[in-house]
Amino acid sequence: MLGKHTDMIARPRPRSRKWFRGEGWTALFFLLPGLIGIVLFLVLPILASIALSFTNWQLLGTPRFVGISNYTRLFTTDPQFWTVMRNTIFFTVEYLVLNIVISLGLATWISSLKIGQRWFRVIFFLPTFTPLIAVAMVWMLIFTSGGLFDSLMAALSLPFSGVLNDRTLAMQAVVLTSIWAGVGYNTVLFNAALDMVPATYLEAARIDGATAWDRFWKIRLPLISPTLFFGTVMTAITSLQVFDQIFVMTKGGPGSSTATLGYAIYQRGFQNFQMGYASAIAWVMFALIMALTALQFWFQRKWVHYDA
Amino acid sequence: MKRSLIFAAALAASSLPGIGAKAQDAPVTLTWQMWGEPNDAQLWQQLADLVTQQYPNIKVQLQLSGWTDYWTRLPVLTASGQVADIVSMQSMRMPNFYSILTPLDDYVKNSDVKVADFETSIMSGLSHDGKLYALPYDVGPWMVFYNRDKFAAAGLKEPAKDWTFDDFKADAKTLTKDGTYGYGTQGFDFIAGPVALGAEYFNSDNEFDLTNAGFVDAFSKYADLTAKDKLSPVFASAADASAASGRFASGNVAMYIDGPWTLITAQANVKFKIGIAPLPRGSGPSRFITAGSGWGISATSQHKDAAFKALQVLSGPKAAEILGSAGRALPARLAQQTAWYDGAAKNVSGTRDTLQYMFAHTTPFRINEKWNQFENLVMQYVPLTLTGDSKPEGVLSDIQSQLP
Numbered sequence: 001m002l003g004k005h006t007d008m009i010a011r012p013r014p015r016s017r018k019w020f021r022g023e024g025w026t027a028l029f030f031l032l033p034g035l036i037g038i039v040l041f042l043v044l045p046i047l048a049s050i051a052l053s054f055t056n057w058q059l060l061g062t063p064r065f066v067g068i069s070n071y072t073r074l075f076t077t078d079p080q081f082w083t084v085m086r087n088t089i090f091f092t093v094e095y096l097v098l099n100i101v102i103s104l105g106l107a108t109w110i111s112s113l114k115i116g117q118r119w120f121r122v123i124f125f126l127p128t129f130t131p132l133i134a135v136a137m138v139w140m141l142i143f144t145s146g147g148l149f150d151s152l153m154a155a156l157s158l159p160f161s162g163v164l165n166d167r168t169l170a171m172q173a174v175v176l177t178s179i180w181a182g183v184g185y186n187t188v189l190f191n192a193a194l195d196m197v198p199a200t201y202l203e204a205a206r207i208d209g210a211t212a213w214d215r216f217w218k219i220r221l222p223l224i225s226p227t228l229f230f231g232t233v234m235t236a237i238t239s240l241q242v243f244d245q246i247f248v249m250t251k252g253g254p255g256s257s258t259a260t261l262g263y264a265i266y267q268r269g270f271q272n273f274q275m276g277y278a279s280a281i282a283w284v285m286f287a288l289i290m291a292l293t294a295l296q297f298w299f300q301r302k303w304v305h306y307d308a
Numbered sequence: 309m310k311r312s313l314i315f316a317a318a319l320a321a322s323s324l325p326g327i328g329a330k331a332q333d334a335p336v337t338l339t340w341q342m343w344g345e346p347n348d349a350q351l352w353q354q355l356a357d358l359v360t361q362q363y364p365n366i367k368v369q370l371q372l373s374g375w376t377d378y379w380t381r382l383p384v385l386t387a388s389g390q391v392a393d394i395v396s397m398q399s400m401r402m403p404n405f406y407s408i409l410t411p412l413d414d415y416v417k418n419s420d421v422k423v424a425d426f427e428t429s430i431m432s433g434l435s436h437d438g439k440l441y442a443l444p445y446d447v448g449p450w451m452v453f454y455n456r457d458k459f460a461a462a463g464l465k466e467p468a469k470d471w472t473f474d475d476f477k478a479d480a481k482t483l484t485k486d487g488t489y490g491y492g493t494q495g496f497d498f499i500a501g502p503v504a505l506g507a508e509y510f511n512s513d514n515e516f517d518l519t520n521a522g523f524v525d526a527f528s529k530y531a532d533l534t535a536k537d538k539l540s541p542v543f544a545s546a547a548d549a550s551a552a553s554g555r556f557a558s559g560n561v562a563m564y565i566d567g568p569w570t571l572i573t574a575q576a577n578v579k580f581k582i583g584i585a586p587l588p589r590g591s592g593p594s595r596f597i598t599a600g601s602g603w604g605i606s607a608t609s610q611h612k613d614a615a616f617k618a619l620q621v622l623s624g625p626k627a628a629e630i631l632g633s634a635g636r637a638l639p640a641r642l643a644q645q646t647a648w649y650d651g652a653a654k655n656v657s658g659t660r661d662t663l664q665y666m667f668a669h670t671t672p673f674r675i676n677e678k679w680n681q682f683e684n685l686v687m688q689y690v691p692l693t694l695t696g697d698s699k700p701e702g703v704l705s706d707i708q709s710q711l712p
Contacts, residue, residue: 059383060407079709145542164544165691253545253688254697255706270380272681273404 053279063276070280080256080264087171088260088288092239095175095182099235102179103186104228108216110187111194121191125184132181136248139177140164143249164250167257174245174258181245182238186231193227194220225304233296240289261285336614337367339392340603341385343378351634355627359618366614368394382408386606393609394618397442398601399433403677406436409604413440415616429670430600430640443623444602446637448568449666450500451596452476452588456581456657458483458562466657467585469594469665473505473529476563476588480539483562491533492552492561493540493694495687500565502526503597503671505590510674516682516711518704526590528700531693542694545687553577567599568663572635572652583657586666596666597673600640638663678711685710 028035053070057063074081110120127135142148145162153160163169197220205215221228243262246252252259252267259267261281269278338359342352349372356368371392373381379401385391386408397405416423421443423431430447434440452467459466462482467475480490499509507526511517518524534540540561543551552564557577565587566574575582586594603622605615621627628644631637635652639645645663653659685707692698698706 059387060405140546144544162542162695164546165542165695165697167692167697170545247546249546250544251546251684251688254691254695255545255689255703259688267684271684272678273383 049279049282052276053283055276057275058273059275060273066276070277071284073277074280074284080259083256084259084261084264085288087256087258088240088242088262088285091171091175091242091260092236092292095178095239095242096232096236098175098179099183099186099239100228100232103183103231104190106183106187107190107194108220110191121188124187127181128184130181132244133248135181136177136245139173139180139245140249143173165254167254170250170254170258174242174249177245177249178239178242182235186235189227189231190224193224197223222305226306229296229300229304233293236292236296237289240285240292261288335365335367336611337369338394338611338615338618339369339371340394340396340618341371341373341378341382341392342396343375344372345374346372348372348636351631351636354630355622358627358630359621362621363614363617366618368618389608391606391608393606393611393615394622395442395604395606396601397434397604399430399444399599399673400675400679402434402436402441403675403679406439406441408607409441410607410609410612411439411441412443412604412616412619415612416440419616419620421620425642426640427598427600427642427667429598429667429672430602432672433598433600434602434604442602442604443619444600444640445623445628445631446569446602447598447600447640448638449596449598449663449670450496450565450567450587451662451666452563452585453556453566453571453574454563454583454585455556455559455578456583458488458559458580459583466583469586469662471585471588473588473590477533477537477539480533480563481537484539488559489540489555489561490563491540492555492564493530493534494543494547494550494552494564495683495690497530497565498527498686498690499683500587500597501530504587504595505529506592506595507590508674510676514674514676516676516678516708518708519701524701524704527704531690531700534694535696542691545689545691547687568638568648568653569636571656575652575655581655581657584659584662586662586669594665594669595671596669598667598670599673602640682707682711 052063054065054067055063056066056070106124110117110124113120143164145165149163150161160169163173201219201223202215205219210218241262242260243266246258246260246263247266250258252263261284265278265281265285268274268281340356344352349370352370352372356370359366359368378396382391382395382405391408395405395409397409415421423440426444427447430444431440433447434442434444454467456466459479464479464482467479483490502509502523505526507523508520509516509518509523511520518527534542541555550566550570552561553566553570553574555561556564557574559580568584571582571584587596589595603619605612605619609615623640625641625644628637628639628641629647632639632644632647633651635648638648638652649660649663689703689707693700693703
């Protein structure tokens, strides 16, 4: 018994020593360029930004330690912060719901097609290849006063014009652009998951008299729920960081109606030279993303089914 | 053997700056950070070569970057200790950056540079707390660019130099017809315009005071041109600061406000005759703000004396003539402004008279370290009053509250 025990402990030891003598070092050597890159351009800047968020660094001159005053200022006196926070959450919720619903709908529709599945997948995935900056520029021109969108609305006698200059509609224009650019990724993802659902399950259900709706709701959806969960979490994270569309289309305006956390970081850091303050906002954004992601992981237990 | 040789070479190289500092006449290479388009490079290189012609021991190495990149790179290069010896500076950005520059007053005093040779307003624009931080190459007030053909077709007289806001508005009204607007507004109009009407955006402590009655009133006059009288299209919060120049060039607006630094581009883009007029005044006398750019010496430069020699050439009469006749700049040197009037502005009526009138009526362009932030907020918030969504007072107090 004892002998067996020590044997179990002893066995991995020579293997691990050998590992670090031989291939281990070789592996480390080959990983080194990437590792140096990660430490230099990812780990260090992250650590630096934590430190900076407690200073008043203005890019020029030496930073001075100011304790938590950046954070207290953010939460108590900054007149823009709560607007920015509300805009960010508003955008995330609306974009997330629309993106998931639309991409799931498209994915289901594509997988039901008899012919041309591949073509539709490519068509909807194409915007994902396009740089977001370029997409946003084209949509900005469409939405600009007197642009294509305005003439379209006039032709349909709808009362929407100059949306980018409208406090409530500007954000909707940003959401629409983001949907156009981002929905293809989830569509392809969900479509692949739907295709993995065993046809035998669906066939059996059909024989038992389940309607198409039942089959979708009770068989396909639970079976693709892990993919759906992955898509939701990733989409939530990227939409909390929204920046490019805002930067190109509205610059946070009109007023502060489209200013989000991502844009606020850029504005404070690189336009107003308040690097310390911008770092503090970045860490608030990090905390928000962490919290919402944790929440999603918590909720997944209720609706995500892993096929054991 | 080889390794020790390299080591010796490295040792020798690392001790070079010390030797250089001792011997004044040793050749130096100065770095010069400048903004510009790739097709400007040749012009700036010409100026750099001018330095070497005069001082064979001084070589100037030009580092060109785009306008927006320049202002992002400058603080980053400074923070990492890599700022160039000669730093280009715009008067409106001076409050953010004077700390990285060397005060030039002592250098100027011990040289042949005469402060009186330059336009006064730009010398104060490149100073901070009474110290001069850069020598200017160009200067210019904001003024009204107008379409002379449209004025003639509408039977309007050319604007007088001391025209009032009411004259301006009446002309804009006459010119607004057949789908074209009399005026194309953009962000900076809401700063230069109210000042010309006699309003102040600062209090006596050099802090923003946007909600004073005078400024609100003057600001509203400009906002109403779009919001109430519909004499101008609305600009978007993401529009760049020169949004109206494109509409002007395509003939969709008859007047817009810009500076002489864009005249050469404006002329190249239009198929009609351009006129320029001062900004309209209020009930009081005219007053105009000017801006301009120049070159300073970085506070950490190892070759300050050589850099000042180079600076004298770069901001000297010969360089001013080159820039003026190429149309790149209305020279800050008064004597060389002729090069610009006779060259770049040859086909624009009344340029010399108008600008001389404007220089005679300049008011200091008051700026503090929050200026950049203020300009961005103007772009972001002004569209709300142009669409009639918010009242000018509300917008101004929103901007004010975000400039603590």
